[in-house]
Amino acid sequence: MTHVEIKEAQKQVDDWISQFEDGYWPPLSQLAALVEEVGETAREINHIEGSKTKRSGNDNLESELGDVLFALICIANSYNISLEDSFKKTMSKYDKRDKTRWKQKTKKP
Numbered sequence: 001m002t003h004v005e006i007k008e009a010q011k012q013v014d015d016w017i018s019q020f021e022d023g024y025w026p027p028l029s030q031l032a033a034l035v036e037e038v039g040e041t042a043r044e045i046n047h048i049e050g051s052k053t054k055r056s057g058n059d060n061l062e063s064e065l066g067d068v069l070f071a072l073i074c075i076a077n078s079y080n081i082s083l084e085d086s087f088k089k090t091m092s093k094y095d096k097r098d099k100t101r102w103k104q105k106t107k108k109p
Contacts, residue, residue: 006084013073024078034071040064 004012017024024030041064047054048061076083 006087007082009069010073010077010083013070014077017074017077024074027075027078030071030075030078034068034075037064037067037071041068 025033041061043052044061044064046052073083076086
């Protein structure tokens with residue numbers, strides 16, 4: 001499998017969407033698609049971790065997470081948001097805010 005940078009993933013999705021006349025869906029439709037995919041991901045995790053038995057089908061957790069990522073990228077692209085920059089800012093926020101919030105693992109020599 002090929003390693004893909006977030007920036008490249010955003011470009012791949014944009015290239016794919018751009019080949020169609022309709023282009024990106026309206027923002028609320030994109031949000032609905034993302035929520036739907038998150039729900040399908042929850043269902044898969046419930047099958048893996050919970051007591052709910054899985055019905056027949058080819059869906060799996062990896063596939064559903066990919067669908068969530070695709071839907072999220074569509075929203076970011078529609079608003080011209082770099083997910084790479086957004087992720088860096090988020091990690092910086094967590095590092096500053098939560099660095100001492102939980103007990104660190106001890107480093108082994």
